[in-house]
Amino acid sequence: MKRKIYSKLLEWKKKHKGDTALLIEGARRIGKSYIVEEFARNEYESYILVDFSKVNPQVVDFFNLYLDDLDMLFMNLELYFKRRLTPRRAKDEEASSLIIFDEVQFCPRARAAIKHLVADHRYDYIETGSLISIKKNVKDIMLPSEEHTIEMFPMDFEEFLWAMGDEMLMPYIRMQFDRRLPMGTFHRRAMDYFRQYLIVGGMPQAVLKYVETRDFEEVDEIKRDILALYRNDIHKYADNQETKVAAIFEEIPGQLQKHEKKFVLSVLQGEARMRNYSQAFFWLNDAKIINCCYNSTEPSIGLKLNEERTTLKCYMGDTGLLISHAFDERGIVSEDLYRKLMFGKLEVNEGMLVENIVAQMLRASGHRLYFYSNNSRTLVEDRMEIDFLIAKPIITSRHNISPIEVKSGKRYALNSLKKCMIKYGPQLSTPYVLHDKDVKEEAGIVYLPLYMTPLL
Numbered sequence: 413m414k415r416k417i418y419s420k421l422l423e424w425k426k427k428h429k430g431d432t433a434l435l436i437e438g439a440r441r442i443g444k445s446y447i448v449e450e451f452a453r454n455e456y457e458s459y460i461l462v463d464f465s466k467v468n469p470q471v472v473d474f475f476n477l478y479l480d481d482l483d484m485l486f487m488n489l490e491l492y493f494k495r496r497l498t499p500r501r502a503k504d505e506e507a508s509s510l511i512i513f514d515e516v517q518f519c520p521r522a523r524a525a526i527k528h529l530v531a532d533h534r535y536d537y538i539e540t541g542s543l544i545s546i547k548k549n550v551k552d553i554m555l556p557s558e559e560h561t562i563e564m565f566p567m568d569f570e571e572f573l574w575a576m577g578d579e580m581l582m583p584y585i586r587m588q589f590d591r592r593l594p595m596g597t598f599h600r601r602a603m604d605y606f607r608q609y610l611i612v613g614g615m616p617q618a619v620l621k622y623v624e625t626r627d628f629e630e631v632d633e634i635k636r637d638i639l640a641l642y643r644n645d646i647h648k649y650a651d652n653q654e655t656k657v658a659a660i661f662e663e664i665p666g667q668l669q670k671h672e673k674k675f676v677l678s679v680l681q682g683e684a685r686m687r688n689y690s691q692a693f694f695w696l697n698d699a700k701i702i703n704c705c706y707n708s709t710e711p712s713i714g715l716k717l718n719e720e721r722t723t724l725k726c727y728m729g730d731t732g733l734l735i736s737h738a739f740d741e742r743g744i745v746s747e748d749l750y751r752k753l754m755f756g757k758l759e760v761n762e763g764m765l766v767e768n769i770v771a772q773m774l775r776a777s778g779h780r781l782y783f784y785s786n787n788s789r790t791l792v793e794d795r796m797e798i799d800f801l802i803a804k805p806i807i808t809s810r811h812n813i814s815p816i817e818v819k820s821g822k823r824y825a826l827n828s829l830k831k832c833m834i835k836y837g838p839q840l841s842t843p844y845v846l847h848d849k850d851v852k853e854e855a856g857i858v859y860l861p862l863y864m865t866p867l868l
Contacts, residue, residue, distance in 0.1 A: 413616060414574045415443065417564055421451045424560060425536065430500060430507055433526045433537035433556070435516075437544050438564035439700035439729055440645065441638050443616040444540040445514050447564075452510045456536070459510040460493045464518035468492075475521045482532050499534040507536040517541040526556040543649060543699050563700075565776040566614025566730045569866055573605060575619050581605070589867045592858065594850040599861060603848060606863040607754050610769050613732015628750040635736040642701055656680075656692035664702065664726055665738035668764035672797060674707075674785065675726045686722040693726070703727045703771050705781035711801050711832065712839045713812045715782045725783060727771040734768050756848065766820040766862065767799060770846055773865040774800065784815070784832070793835065796828035802868060804841050811841045814868070819847040829857065844868065 417436075424434050438444050445463070452459035462471060471492060478485035489511070490497055498508035516523050516539040529537055539559070567575070570582040585602060588595050595602060611631075612622045618634045625631075643658070650657045659680045667675050677684035696702045707723035708715045728734035738761065739749055753762070771781055782801045788794035800816040813836075817829045826845065833843055833856065845859045852859045860868075 415447050432558050432560040435539045435559045435561045442566050456510045457508045460495050461512045463514040465515040510536045513539040517543050530558040568776045572609045589864050599850045602863050613730045653692050657695050673725045703775050708782040711784050711813045727768045731769040763820045767818045770818050777866050796831045810838050814841045816844045
């Protein structure tokens with residue numbers, strides 16, 4: 413399936429010309445291996461794919477034995493994989509051959525070798541992996557400075573539309589967003605697609621199954637298999653943190669269904685403190701299984717400077733997985749529940765799904781996630797909860813931060829957003845409300861349909 417990251421791979425190949433290796437980080441099962449091999453087939457004369465999650469230990473030994481003799485290393489790789497590599501003809505030319513280190517976290521020695529391989533300059537190198545930063549995966553190696561890192565996310569809404577065979581709708585959505593004009597006739601169609609995306613999620617296997625069958629129950633089986641894989645990873649790789657990591661993972665739906673979605677550690681353990689659980693949150697975040705959203709103590713320039721890491725919201729990296737995680741009491745999510753979701757009839761719990769998918773889309777668009785919470789006991793006008801804060805791409809002396817409120821129902825109040833506009837007006841850029849209705853502007857607030865989130 414068509415993925416936007418392909419253009420980033422092309423840009424890296426043309427711009428860097430072998431001066432760096434490319435490292436693609438992302439959760440398991442989001443299509444890293446598939447897109448990299450597709451890129452290798454299309455853009456190189458030849459390539460070798462070394463999948464360290466299943467390769468023969470003999471291949472791992474090549475990197476232990478021959479790093480001081482790269483001719484011997486390459487000869488052994490060619491012989492083992494029965495693929496001939498063609499060296500780069502000149503320093504400033506694009507390479508003819510590519511070597512892929514898939515799931516490179518399983519062979520830290522190969523990752524450490526990147527420094528020498530890039531300096532040798534014969535071939536291009538792409539690494540893929542999850543849990544890249546976990547301590548045992550970087551222990552005793554010097555991380556290469558010759559890596560250019562990009563993050564890969566589940567399929568975004570536009571990629572979902574492409575998979576569904578519609579390449580015309582998103583350009584129109586983008587045009588109406590730029591002009592701040594309603595979608596009109598096409599709003600219903602866009603919302604129908606959006607609800608399908610909310611249910612299916614962005615894991616490529618799940619999307620492909622939905623495209624082939626239009627059967628939510630078959631899609632749900634695939635999502636539950638992915639959740640089982642994540643649980644196995646937690647127990648296998650979480651290094652003395654598995655109990656805490658698993659407890660957080662299982663508690664995510666329960667925390668998100670609350671009105672205030674801040675993660676309350678006391679539900680895990682009576683006297684729990686963030687200092688005891690910070691490594692567990694880091695593990696899940698590093699594995700790209702979750703998206704952490706931190707409280708910023710003030711909605712002003714430098715959200716990271718005001719970050720309060722002890723207060724956070726914990727979203728699932730993929731909303732389709734969240735649905736299968738949250739509603740699987742009988743082992744599979746029922747077709748009836750999916751129908752209610754599809755037609756907006758699920759009153760309970762829908763708010764958490766909508767907020768989760770907004771977090772997912774903001775992350776895929778390059779935003780770090782922040783919210784603003786003030787529980788003042790003295791001043792009512794200071795008491796507010798803003799779902800998300802995003803910064804403008806170009807910082808100015810004033811008006812840098814856009815507050816975002818996410819609404820899932822037909823009726824809602826905007827008390828917090830209005831308080832925020834009054835108190836922090838000079839610091840705020842455009843305030844947004846994301847809802848299931850069409851575009852409108854009113855009282856200084858821009859109302860956008862949920863499917864326009866990726867354009868913010």
